[in-house]
Amino acid sequence: MEKDFVEANGEKIYFLVQRKYIKNMNLKVNIDKKVTLSIPMKMPLNQAKEFVKKKANWIQKQLDFYDTLTKQKENLTFENGETLYLLGKQYKMRLFPNNQNDVIINHNYIEIYIKDNYIKNKTYIKKVYEKWLKQYALHIFEELVLNYHKSLKKYNIKIPEIEVRQMKSRWGSCIPSNNKVIFNLSLIKTPICCIEYVVLHELSHFRYQNHSKNFYHFITIFMPDWKKRKNLLDTEFIGIV
Numbered sequence: 729m730e731k732d733f734v735e736a737n738g739e740k741i742y743f744l745v746q747r748k749y750i751k752n753m754n755l756k757v758n759i760d761k762k763v764t765l766s767i768p769m770k771m772p773l774n775q776a777k778e779f780v781k782k783k784a785n786w787i788q789k790q791l792d793f794y795d796t797l798t799k800q801k802e803n804l805t806f807e808n809g810e811t812l813y814l815l816g817k818q819y820k821m822r823l824f825p826n827n828q829n830d831v832i833i834n835h836n837y838i839e840i841y842i843k844d845n846y847i848k849n850k851t852y853i854k855k856v857y858e859k860w861l862k863q864y865a866l867h868i869f870e871e872l873v874l875n876y877h878k879s880l881k882k883y884n885i886k887i888p889e890i891e892v893r894q895m896k897s898r899w900g901s902c903i904p905s906n907n908k909v910i911f912n913l914s915l916i917k918t919p920i921c922c923i924e925y926v927v928l929h930e931l932s933h934f935r936y937q938n939h940s941k942n943f944y945h946f947i948t949i950f951m952p953d954w955k956k957r958k959n960l961l962d963t964e965f966i967g968i969v
Contacts, residue, residue, distance in 0.1 A: 729764075736784035753779055757790035758897055799843035806853045812838050815868075816919030816965070819906050823847065831860035858913070865916035866892050872927045873909070879950055885934045885966055887965065899926045899961065902933035918965040 730745040731926045743763035749772050753776065782789070804810060810821045819838040826841035833839075846852040867937040869890055877887050888902075888909045895901070895912040902909050909930045915923055928951055936943035 730773070731774065732777060734781045734784070736781050739784075739788070741780060741784060741787055745776055747771075754867065755783055755787075757794070761791055763787060767969060771937070775919055776814050782874055806840075806850045806857070813836065813917035814864075815916065816922070816955070823853065828858045832859060859920070861916065862913055863894050865911070865913055866890065868916060868920075868923065869927065872924055873931065876924075876928055876931055876950070880931055880935075883929060883935050888931070888934070900930040902930045902937075904934055904937055907934075918961060920960040925954050925961065935966050 730747075731742065732745060733740050733742040735741075741763065741906055743765055746766045746771045750768055751767060753768075753771075756764045756766075758764070763780075764838045765776055765780060787890050792923060805825055806821070806823070808821060808823050812819045813823050814833070818831070819836055820832075822837050824839060824841045825844045827843065827848040828841070829839040831838065833842070837960055840853060840857055842849075842853055842856060869892065873887065873890060877885065888907045891908065891910045892913050893910060894914065895910070898911060899915050900913050911926065911930075928947055932943060932946050934944060944954075951957070
């Protein structure tokens, strides 16, 4: 990759240039605020820089959006009334003292029951909630993997081991050598249609260990609308971590 920058609106915009065998340029701003531009192999760098300059306002809008989401993440203090996300829906948090720990979905609320002695311990409450969320996510991911495997097994794709962990900038990861798929815990906060896309995406890597045209054609066979799902994931939910 090449690293460069342009000046627009009195600010420097740094970006990475990745040359690929493609026809059109593709500009991305990731949640880690890295700006990446994919360009055709023989395209002059000046042409790429001009494109970035024209997109300066859009880039800044994306950077501001991720700044806002980061602040929201840091402000989660596990108080009554805070907003939690699950399967693309917003829920309000309710905290209750109890004789044992438990988490219950009740209409538009996620009720967190905490042992009396720990009801004011926010670190403890967070651990209880995240443990429940991980178990809930694993159950959903396992069901979807099994569901898509019914169609994929004829391509000699085996049912993989599934792991759920918190990741900073990826929704999922496939490790073919270990027959293992890792899903980002935050994925469970997005709509089920987005989760289905990530599941199919990672399972497809057992057949194509790249992002070639054949890889995306393979996904299209089973999910013709995958681009819409990916766009929803990238624009509305990528920062909810």
